[in-house]
Amino acid sequence: MNNPLIIINPNSSETVTAGIDAAVDPLRGFGVPIKCLTLAAGPKGIESQMQADLTIAPMLELADAQTDAAGFVIACFGDPGLHALRDQTDKPVVGIQEASVMTALTLGQRFGVIAIMPGSIPRHLRSFGAMGVLDRLAGDRALGLGVADLASADKSLAAMIRTGNQLRDIDGANVLIMGCAGMAQYRAQIEGATGLPVVEPCQAAAAMALSHIALGQSHRKTKHAE
Amino acid sequence: MNNPLIIINPNSSETVTAGIDAAVDPLRGFGVPIKCLTLAAGPKGIESQMQADLTIAPMLELADAQTDAAGFVIACFGDPGLHALRDQTDKPVVGIQEASVMTALTLGQRFGVIAIMPGSIPRHLRSFGAMGVLDRLAGDRALGLGVADLASADKSLAAMIRTGNQLRDIDGANVLIMGCAGMAQYRAQIEGATGLPVVEPCQAAAAMALSHIALGQSHRKTKHAE
């Protein structure tokens, strides 16, 4: 049996991990098992750069323990530890933020990001700047929901659609990115309501990782050349 | 049986089509048949914007005739007719230039392009500008071979490696893109000799198209919303 793709959810929520696991189901026909792990040491949710950075050390350990991994996906929109894990392993490593942006750029001229919390937006902008894709960004808007409302699936979905419509109408987005993991179940409804393609980042990242694995593509080749 | 991914080689060279067909072999385990077509009406090779633009009309016809297509790849580095075909169909349409750049951006901070002919470079730069990725471009260099030398596999490979090393050492590339279709057989050797990851654009595009097909991802969703 083939070595699995390992998807690490760096927060400690098993519910989020289960959502990711379901999201990547359509990719299970690609011939490589997909295994989703929860970072027990992670916070319940990642809302700040500090929380994100503090997941890196245990995430690297968890990844290191997956000796049979064919590749890795880090499943937090913010890609904490993406380059650190690339320093640790030669196997393909994909971040869901990076992969979702690169995927969105093939689906529409300007992408809009549906952020959960307003405090995430400066972090996103730093990442998009590092990726060099700001000329393609239409806008990045937060749902504007309090914690209580976020717990409601109905209110969350309604807010995502409302935010998507604002990104389309005010900011000129042609494609949307869901700015968090674990909400893939809403993708089709947001597409239906906004009329725009929607990229779910865990799906995009898993697809890219599976492609890298199939093609023997990795960020580091020097050692292979030895 | 699943509907196939259609890869259209817009030049009329069956040899190039055969090369593409071999290049995407590692992706045949993704559960969707891959069918490579040659555009009989295309030129023997595409060296100018004029030649590229003139392939669009027959390419659109050829694509339109593939009624069972699950999606399309346009296999010319320059992506002629990419947006025209996206106007014609709701199915996923991927260009090898766009896909190779988006893939390269997940493999290294700055990408270098190995162009066959110097005259292609301004065309590439227009495309990279339209993609908004110039901040990530290390350089775009041509092989500097005459037609006679291009016919020699040995001289071509040597020139690709020499060009790749210049992109790495002078321009600071961390990942290379092969700037044409049909040369996938050299990928491993260039990776070995330069120590850099190398993206073969047909592989990158086919992988992305297969991912879009599996995930129901497309550039246009408005009609689906109806």
Place this chain on the structure above:
Amino acid sequence: MNNPLIIINPNSSETVTAGIDAAVDPLRGFGVPIKCLTLAAGPKGIESQMQADLTIAPMLELADAQTDAAGFVIACFGDPGLHALRDQTDKPVVGIQEASVMTALTLGQRFGVIAIMPGSIPRHLRSFGAMGVLDRLAGDRALGLGVADLASADKSLAAMIRTGNQLRDIDGANVLIMGCAGMAQYRAQIEGATGLPVVEPCQAAAAMALSHIALGQSHRKTKHAE
């Protein structure tokens, strides 16, 4: 008598061609005849990239038949076949989109574009990205008129003024570009109502082409050097 500047309207509307012909009247004192041609094989109007791309082949033929041309203007905002025609001829070739942007950049710090249809905006953005001028773009807004209202001169003018005012007040435009050919008759009224300079793209392109002709300026000099 001097060889003429040839302006090709790539849609088949004689009314549009007549409008272009009138628009360039103020430039008839520059000493070079200006001849406006309609592309009979073109669509009635160009609303998609597919339609634009399909004009290229017959446009190249029409241009090739103008053996006495001193230079060419392609009069569709989108510049279909601009670089293809530059591959075909050494004579000056100017696109109305490119020329209008370069002209606008000398008239105000940020330019706004009045688009006819919303679907054109992603095409415009790809072009502005290829031109490398996105830092100067204030905004690109469509009139928001249905086909019936577009047929009304009064409603069209009112919508252009309303859109121009939005570009000025919401997006911060200091200069406006009319994003289509054949509407030069409204230029003065839009300038009056918005208080901003307005660039009519056929005028800008014809002026630039006449300048190139007078100065012996062309995109290709290699052959001249032989």
Place this chain on the structure above:
Amino acid sequence: MNNPLIIINPNSSETVTAGIDAAVDPLRGFGVPIKCLTLAAGPKGIESQMQADLTIAPMLELADAQTDAAGFVIACFGDPGLHALRDQTDKPVVGIQEASVMTALTLGQRFGVIAIMPGSIPRHLRSFGAMGVLDRLAGDRALGLGVADLASADKSLAAMIRTGNQLRDIDGANVLIMGCAGMAQYRAQIEGATGLPVVEPCQAAAAMALSHIALGQSHRKTKHAE
């Protein structure tokens, strides 16, 4: 008789003014007289931002005295006082640096600048940044001549060709801009030797100013709207 286009040479060299006057000869068929003035209060040559800035006050006075002017060109590569003069008058005002860049962008994908002195390059880069065109800049290189050698036409021409070839071969320029006024006599020879189109900035600026005059195009329309 028509009102003249006024070209102001902001340095005090009559030789440079005479060179400008000869350079714009091919544009004398455009129906508007062209009058070239020397700024007596200017320095012999402009080599620093301080020298450039100090020409603004007397240049504004000289311009103000040209009551019959149809428009203005400021003929120093650096465009000193360009926006100040635009504050002073509603008539078209064109700077040779701005106009040469906008013209070059229609002739090749990346432009190279032949600077006279290395100290000018940071000034140029500030201007190109303000224009938002750095993505199109291939390079900006100085002649590397001492004052004595600059006095020699042969050595100057040879250095311009050598610099143009470096911009083409090392930096990837597709079009060249001569980074100073008064050297139009070398344009054809540089085009012949480098095989690239060459923009002489006074020619480009005068052509653009004449076009603005013919079309009633200006940077400020608010007053016209009154």
Place this chain on the structure above:
Amino acid sequence: MNNPLIIINPNSSETVTAGIDAAVDPLRGFGVPIKCLTLAAGPKGIESQMQADLTIAPMLELADAQTDAAGFVIACFGDPGLHALRDQTDKPVVGIQEASVMTALTLGQRFGVIAIMPGSIPRHLRSFGAMGVLDRLAGDRALGLGVADLASADKSLAAMIRTGNQLRDIDGANVLIMGCAGMAQYRAQIEGATGLPVVEPCQAAAAMALSHIALGQSHRKTKHAE
């Protein structure tokens, strides 16, 4: 006693100079005297590029007369003569616009500018383009007050807060810059009302100049190397 930092207010308002003098009080513990001078030859206020440019000649003279200066700050948002003064002296020269932007970039991901007059915004954008920082600009908005209301401290403060809130809520600013000199007394109130860090440009510039003086940091080192 140490040589002083000289801050030149290039308008002729002693009230503005007094405001600057008070603003830099917290920096008087840095061990270098700070002396604020009014440019008697300057206009009452600087509202256009023409007015700004015309201050350069007398400002250079005033600076030249300060033989004991340890360094200079030019205290007009627009930095008139910044590079000219750097040509004139090897001592540190800081402009309040440049310094406020560089300071703001360490305090928030995107900066918003509170401009006094709408006509200043194109000037600001040219400067930010020359600085290469447009990717970090959230927005630049004018107070929208007439001259009478600007004379009212209450109305000015209210307008600054209202503008700051718009920059935060509509444009996404994370840090604000006060786009003029002499209003430092409002800084704390704007910070309190908007919840954002606010950069007062004279404070930022004086701090940077004092740092340069202490560290022997200057824009020109060539002469020192002789």
Place this chain on the structure above:
Amino acid sequence: MNNPLIIINPNSSETVTAGIDAAVDPLRGFGVPIKCLTLAAGPKGIESQMQADLTIAPMLELADAQTDAAGFVIACFGDPGLHALRDQTDKPVVGIQEASVMTALTLGQRFGVIAIMPGSIPRHLRSFGAMGVLDRLAGDRALGLGVADLASADKSLAAMIRTGNQLRDIDGANVLIMGCAGMAQYRAQIEGATGLPVVEPCQAAAAMALSHIALGQSHRKTKHAE
């Protein structure tokens, strides 16, 4: 006595910390004590993103323990944990990379970076992209020394000068940044040999932090507004 500015060296080398302590001596007249701490848990040197990221957790703890801190500087070129520490505290937090870039941008149009190891360059480029300053980057070059030669002060200085000269002559740098902490003792010699201003990042960061402290400037104001 005033609360101190805390400078944290995130590697475990006391020699580097001592070098930093000496480097900031000229700023000890600013009225705030400066205290340099070594992160005992850090690696001997930081050469990868993984090593950098793993310093964040202990660095945050060390910072948290400095209850009397007036502000913080993180003294590793790469700014590990910069935004995490800004999440943890409202006090000013300055990274040496960010501060050195912002300082360099006031000293020359294009900055060059002297990197110690080639592997750092992609990390630098990601940071400069996130900062949005790539248009101002001339180049980033590594010393090209092995570990043995880096231990030699003479060889290190010679390599820094050689690299600085390449950044000046090949890449067009007008100002240099030393791409690591703890080498301030070479600054004057590099300035002397290259004729360019040189920014030592710990000096730049400490100066900026002291300025922020004096002016009550911080990245977060919301709490203050309560």
